[in-house]
Amino acid sequence: MDITGISFVDDLKLKGKKVFIRVDFNVPLNGSEITDDARIRAAIPTIEYVVEQGGIPIIASHLGRPKGTPNPKYSMEPVALRLAKLTGYEVILPESLHDPVIPTLIADIKPDQVVLLENLRFHPGEEKGDPEFAKSLADLADIYISDAFGAMHRKHASVYQMVQHFGRGTKAAGLLVRDEIRALGGLLGQPAKPFVAVMGGAKVSDKIGVLTSLIEKVDKVVIGGAMAYTFLAAQGHNMGASRVEEDQIDTALKILQRAAKLGKEIVLPVDHRIARSFDAKREEDVQVTSDIAISEGWMGLDIGPKSVELFVSEIAEAKTIFWNGPMGVFESELFSKGTMAVAHAIADAKGFTVIGGGDSASAAKVAGVEKKVDHISTGGGASLELIENGTLPGIEALRLNHPFS
Ligand SMILES: Nc1ncnc2c1ncn2[C@@H]1O[C@H](COP(=O)(O)OP(=O)(O)O)[C@@H](O)[C@H]1O
Numbered sequence: 470m471d472i473t474g475i476s477f478v479d480d481l482k483l484k485g486k487k488v489f490i491r492v493d494f495n496v497p498l499n500g501s502e503i504t505d506d507a508r509i510r511a512a513i514p515t516i517e518y519v520v521e522q523g524g525i526p527i528i529a530s531h532l533g534r535p536k537g538t539p540n541p542k543y544s545m546e547p548v549a550l551r552l553a554k555l556t557g558y559e560v561i562l563p564e565s566l567h568d569p570v571i572p573t574l575i576a577d578i579k580p581d582q583v584v585l586l587e588n589l590r591f592h593p594g595e596e597k598g599d600p601e602f603a604k605s606l607a608d609l610a611d612i613y614i615s616d617a618f619g620a621m622h623r624k625h626a627s628v629y630q631m632v633q634h635f636g637r638g639t640k641a642a643g644l645l646v647r648d649e650i651r652a653l654g655g656l657l658g659q660p661a662k663p664f665v666a667v668m669g670g671a672k673v674s675d676k677i678g679v680l681t682s683l684i685e686k687v688d689k690v691v692i693g694g695a696m697a698y699t700f701l702a703a704q705g706h707n708m709g710a711s712r713v714e715e716d717q718i719d720t721a722l723k724i725l726q727r728a729a730k731l732g733k734e735i736v737l738p739v740d741h742r743i744a745r746s747f748d749a750k751r752e753e754d755v756q757v758t759s760d761i762a763i764s765e766g767w768m769g770l771d772i773g774p775k776s777v778e779l780f781v782s783e784i785a786e787a788k789t790i791f792w793n794g795p796m797g798v799f800e801s802e803l804f805s806k807g808t809m810a811v812a813h814a815i816a817d818a819k820g821f822t823v824i825g826g827g828d829s830a831s832a833a834k835v836a837g838v839e840k841k842v843d844h845i846s847t848g849g850g851a852s853l854e855l856i857e858n859g860t861l862p863g864i865e866a867l868r869l870n871h872p873f874s
Pocket residue numbers: 669670671672675693694695696712769770771793794795796797798799800826827828829849
């Protein structure tokens with residue numbers, strides 16, 4: 470990955486400077502309880518670095534999709550509490566994004582205090598990339614650091630437009646973004662071969678771009694989850710009541726043809742765990758098919774045991790692995806076997822292993838293998854777009870002399 474013209478936080482002089490740190494604290498919530506604080510933990514090294522260097526951190530993130538209006542359900546309050554607990558800093562959370570006391574709070578900050586702004590998406594200008602909102606944020610700080618990897622595929626005010634107010638020596642990527650760029654960028658450069666991508670999840674249409682791009686770079690693509698059914702249907706197999714995206718069958722065919730032309734293999738399930746509905750609750754409601762076909766009235770909800778064996782052996786032989794998307798409806802224990810087997814196989818693989826965020830990251834956690842994977846990205850959409858396009862708007866914005874548009 471080309472990082473010419475991009476500085477990192479440890480290249481800058483931070484002492485006495487007001488440092489705006491855009492992070493991605495978009496954590497999953499159950500009411501006001503944070504169910505996974507991985508994204509908060511991941512941004513802490515940069516925040517601590519800024520504090521250690523004598524900078525004054527002004528931390529900001531979005532949380533959920535409040536659609537441009539303040540909504541207590543999406544307040545940063547639980548995040549502020551967790552950040553305080555994890556760091557020992559006193560986290561000051563002004564009441565609103567427009568709180569007139571913010572500049573004074575920043576000016577009067579004491580050591581071991583940090584300011585966390587309210588949810589940036591409480592302002593309609595954030596998602597619109599509004600230049601005035603971007604300027605009002607930029608006016609708070611001397612330096613801009615982006616550590617919001619999970620949001621860098623969004624051309625939003627605090628990720629993109631705001632950055633044009635900072636020049637040489639005053640804008641940089643944070644430590645998390647550096648790790649993400651190194652790991653995901655490693656897949657784009659000259660990865661050790663065989664390079665195997667394991668793709669799953671629900672929607673072919675969401676991941677078609679990245680699949681099209683991956684097929685050029687990898688040696689094999691292993692496809693599970695609901696995505697596989699569109700490919701199998703494209704090959705003419707009966708998929709019963711499984712989730713097939715009819716309007717993507719042509720694209721799936723094109724990908725299969727392109728792979729054949731390039732001499733690359735697309736590995737699809739050879740059997741399935743099926744049920745009559747998503748709501749199957751008991752093992753008795755589940756059947757395993759004897760081969761690829763799925764009978765009318767039945768739907769594939771996980772890969773079957775022969776497919777598990779096949780996928781695991783492909784993963785074991787790989788020297789580089791990228792995984793995105795579960796192999797089945799892994800939220801239910803009845804259909805999590807394939808996903809868990811893939812998580813363990815990736816953990817045991819000798820090669821360089823990267824998980825592309827989202828559900829696959831939570832599956833790795835459930836499987837208890839997070840520490841055995843080389844890199845788990847904090848961004849789902851962002852990691853896919855980085856692989857697809859080789860860069861992200863938020864990364865480009867950090868480049869010196871980037872022509873903002
Ligand atoms: N066979 C299947 N049928 C229906 N849904 C599936 C199937 N396999 C996986 N899914 C669903 O796909 C969802 C995840 O898809 P997606 O959002 O594309 O993955 P990710 O979050 O990893 O990018 C999960 O909620 C899972 O239940």
